[in-house]
Amino acid sequence: MTYRAAIVGAGAPVAATNANLEGFSIGYSHARGYLACSDVDIVAIADINEANAQALASFSGGASAYTSLAELLAQEQVDILSVCTWPTLHAEMVLAAIEAGVRVILCEKPMAVSVDEIDRMVTAADAAGARLFVNHQRRYEQPYAGARRLIDAGHLGELVRVEGYVGDGWDLMSWGSHWVDMCRFLNADRDVSWVLAAADSNGNVRYGHFVEDHMLLQFGFADNSTLALVHTGAHTSGAGLIVIGTKGTMHLSENSASLAVESGESSDLRQQYLDIRPDSRQGFVDAIADIVSSIADGGTTQIEGVSGHLDTEIMMAAYASARDGHVKTLPLSDRSIDLRAN
Ligand SMILES: NC(=O)c1ccc[n+]([C@@H]2O[C@H](COP(=O)([O-])OP(=O)(O)OC[C@H]3O[C@@H](n4cnc5c(N)ncnc54)[C@H](O)[C@@H]3O)[C@@H](O)[C@H]2O)c1
Incomplete structure (x- = not known):
């Protein structure tokens, strides 16, 4: 089986170096992980910044580019979604993906910015039977x-x-x-x-x-x-x-x-x-490979959601x-x- 992956939050094609320590374009690290899996196709990228969406879509081998997650979820059948936006957007995006039927979600750390968000994400994932991973790839x-x-x-x-x-x-x-x-x-x-x-x-x-x-x-x-x-x-x-x-x-x-x-x-x-x-990005590749094989064999990974919740x-x-x-x-x-x- 080939799994259909999507990423929301591409980041700029060249990661920023700014004094506030934001803007690492971590969507690219997720894309590298999916590209390394022979049984995954990256089908779509969403980013509110159209140029960022287009650039990661082309890096990902010609995926479709969208300027909102809602549009992507309405148009695409997605098996695995990476949420690579800022932490303040994680809860609403994870909840929207679960609502749209996505059953495997890899959310960047930190999972959420409030305890209420953690509770709502966990409750929704459990109720839907969705698997929510939090990316502590180290x-x-x-x-x-x-x-x-x-x-x-x-x-x-x-x-x-x-x-x-x-x-x-x-x-x-x-x-x-x-x-x-x-x-x-x-x-x-x-x-x-x-x-x-x-x-x-x-x-x-x-x-x-x-x-x-x-x-x-x-x-x-x-x-x-x-x-x-x-x-x-x-x-x-x-x-x-x-x-x-x-x-x-x-x-x-x-x-x-x-x-x-x-x-x-x-x-x-x-x-x-x-x-x-020497390559610290290998952690992303190995984490994503572990998630993908756990879908196929029903096993657990090192970054199961419960760990990220804690x-x-x-x-x-x-x-x-x-x-x-x-x-x-x-x-x-x-x-x-x-x-x-x-
Ligand atoms: N696992 C790690 O080692 C690691 C390293 C760095 C960052 N991160 C995490 O990754 C996440 C993203 O951080 P970053 O530095 O890559 O951010 P970034 O600013 O580089 O990228 C975020 C992207 O999200 C897009 N975006 C903003 N609002 C959006 C919306 N409503 N819909 C769709 N796209 C939207 C922005 O246009 C931008 O392209 C954060 O949670 C951060 O903590 C993890």
């Missing part, structure tokens, strides 16, 4: 995928702490989302029970929603004592993870991985598990905690938090 990338296997194999002992940091002015929703997800991933996707955060927020807006200038977030898990820490902001630079276990430590980033373990076999283990592949709920809890200074338990009882800026 789970498929090295060195992170190997780090999970190394931890699962016990080489680091018990996991004590996972710390994700991102500087250079980045915020929790726009970048830190990956590290929230990664802290859970490296701790075997255990449930998260509590969240505590402090933030310095001055009303800055990115991607249409409020973001902090700096944040320090901690969270803990239901059935082990691992502590997750994520910090964001302008006071540091670079992005990476520090993983501390009872038998060793790791420092991971896109371009490097270092490992020190008590047993003294660090260099062998590093080679075996943490080899770095990540987004943790981030909402972080902002709620930073606002009132209290620990939040999950699921959040106050479901009114909303980061939308307009």
Whole structure:
């Protein structure tokens, strides 16, 4: 069977480099993923900017171009839809696609900008039997995928702490989302029970929603004592993870991985598990390949929607905690938090 894929939110043909850290044209990364699947055709692209829609349609091998998702959904039979617009549009687009009968949706992170949106997206997907994936593609990338296997194999002992940091002015929703997800991933996707955060927020807006200038977030898990820490902001630079276990430590980033373990076999283990592949876009290709094969064989993927829901709920809890200074338990009882800026 050949699956018919569509993408909403192409981005500009050349990704922008702007001071506000928006405009990465992530629609192209999704298109590369579908183009790498022999059993997928990209049939349509929608973008409110017609030139952007046309450019990605031609990059995708002659797909049809539309200037609205509504028009695309009215005209095309779509098996898989990628939602690559800004987070403030994710909920309405996912809901429209489900309503139109699309049953597989890959939504960019962060999934949504309010708890109410998460609830409505999950409820609609469950009611329709639709599969909603949230794109935390780093789970498929090295060195992170190997780090999970190394931890699962016990080489680091018990996991004590996972710390994700991102500087250079980045915020929790726009970048830190990956590290929230990664802290859970490296701790075997255990449930998260509590969240505590402090933030310095001055009303800055990115991607249409409020973001902090700096944040320090901690969270803990239901059935082990691992502590997750994520910090964001302008006071540091670079992005990476520090993983501390009872038998060793790791420092991971896109371009490097270092490992020190008590047993003294660090260099062998590093080679075996943490080899770095130079193309970070491979994660998109592997995530999409996994989704497509899971449709065919009914299996599950690393980025099932439930994982994205949890990540987004943790981030909402972080902002709620930073606002009132209290620990939040999950699921959040106050479901009114909303980061939308307009
Ligand atoms: N997974 C990752 O590693 C990763 C990396 C960067 C960005 N992202 C995420 O990807 C998403 C998109 O970010 P981006 O930087 O690629 O954005 P972008 O600005 O580059 O592209 C968004 C596109 O959406 C179009 N658009 C806006 N309103 C629309 C509408 N109503 N209908 C159709 N199209 C519309 C715009 O014209 C633009 O072409 C965000 O959620 C962002 O967080 C993910």
